[in-house]
Amino acid sequence: MTSSASASPQLALADQLLALLRESATEPRQDLQIEALTLAVAADLPVLLWGEPGIGKTAALTQLAAELDLPLTTVIASVHEPSDFSGLPVIGDDPAVQGVPLAPPDWAVRLVRQGRGLLFLDELSTAPPAVQAALLRLVLERRIGSLQLPPGVRIVAAANPRASAADGWELSPPLANRFVHLDWVHDAQVVVRGLGGVWPRAELPRLDPERLSAAVEFARRAVCGLLTVRPELTHRLPSAEARRGKAWPSPRSWEMTMRLLAFGSAAGSSREVLSLLVRGTVGDGPGLELLAAMDRMDLPDPESLLAAPAAAVLPARGDLRQAVLDGVVAAVRSRPTLERWDSAWALMARALESCPPDVLVVPVSTLASLRQDDWEVPELINRFASAMRISRRAERSAALTSAGAGRR
Structure with missing residues (x-):
């Protein structure tokens, strides 16, 4: 009796110590992973977190549910049977007349009663193929047997790499x-x-009500613009088995991408967050192509620049500035006149004031080759002579250094 009485206060103290260890707070802190996750959750798209064991996927989902005030329901996919997701057959009084209904599991019924929640499908990569097949309808249609999950339920899964x-x-x-x-x-x-x-605080993105329509238009223009010039990216099933189990482009994943772009645009999300989401939906290659196409969507029109070169505002990024200057030269080539040629030179001179000479080598050389015999050489062309010489000297020096290193 004495031993039992003395053990109880010690267990109470142990519980008190455990409670203190579990106490934590949150703070506003930039975390690209959490921002990408919360944006996808807001867009009501299923998210799959890939990471090594013990890296904190489950803890992140627990904290996310607490911050968003969503009841968390965890289902370990690998320990369930296919019927747990497709529905358990229940034989009624007259199956020949009424059929055999498929009863949902208790956790699905609880989600429907709550009307909202975060469904966490853990250990997805250890679920056998039959269970994965049963999950298809749950993830896409939010149906389990004859039960439809309410719109307030979001789905997030976690998996470890196969190795x-x-x-x-x-x-x-x-x-x-x-x-x-x-x-x-x-x-x-x-x-x-x-x-x-x-820990970092997980917050849903703040959508700007004034930008909703523009965000949808932007997302549709970006995705449709890329697929118009690159139709082969519409559907591309990877040949390697391992890559088929990750993100790859299809009409379904492009629709998901368009939704993410709309939400990201309306929330003012950073390029880094959009990059994580886009590449995580259609794959690295198509995703990077889409991001590059988005960068060029808002570039100034070459004709507008030629009409008023003195007022031109060029992009700050070197690759985008190069694309703008190349576009100006292409516009002059398509309709060459002395006035347009002179305007292009004025624009090149303006660009020389704020960008390195090597950016101008190709557009200046191409523009010079477009001169017709009766066109006078503008005086400002002399500004490029020294810059071009410096650039070529640097290129020769780099080539010699590379050749010397190769001989060693």
Whole structure:
């Protein structure tokens, strides 16, 4: 009796210590992973977090649900049968007349009663192919048996790479193509700060009501513009099995991409966050092409620049400035006149004031080759002579240095 009485206060103290260890706070802190995750959750798209075991995927989802005030329902996909997701057959009084309904599991019924929540499908890469097939309808249509999940339920999954998963499987292409794939990696500073009791705060993106229509127009123009000039990217199933289990382009994933771009534009999300989401939906190659096409969507019109070169505002980024100058030269080539040629030279001189000479080598050389015999050489062309010589001297020096290193 004495031993039992003395043990109880010690267990109470142990519980008190555990409660203190579990206490933590949050703080506003830029975290691209969390921003990308919350944007996809706001857009009501299923998200799949890829990361090594113990990296904090489950903890991140628990904290996300708490910050968003959403009830968290965790389902370990690998320990369930296919019927747990497709519905359990229940035989009624007269199956020949009434049929055999498919009863949903208890966790799905709870989600419907709550009307909202965060459904966390954990250990997805250890679920066998039959279970993955049963998950298709749940992830895409939000249906389990005869039960329809309410719109307030968001779906997030987590998986370990096959090499580090216990009895891991590659994700089937149909299931993989239904997710936004995010690589979940640890940031040492975030971990240290979190272990000290303060984690980054997960907040839903703040959508600007004045930008909703413009955001939809921007997203449609970006995706449709790329697929118009690159129709082969509309559907491209990877040949390698491992890549089929990640993000790849299809009409479904492009529609998801368009939704993410609209939400990102309306929320003013950074390029880094959009890059994570776009590449996680259609893959690295198509995603990077889309990002490059988006950069060029808002470039100034070459004809407007030729009409008023003195008032031209050139992009700050070197690659975009190069694209603008190349576009101006192409416009002059398409309709060469002395007036347009002189305007192009004025624009090149303006660009020389704020960009390195090597950016101008190709457009200036091409523009010079467009001169017709009866056109006078403008005086400002002399400004480029020294810049071109410096650029060519630097190129020859770099070539000699490279050749010398190769001989060694």
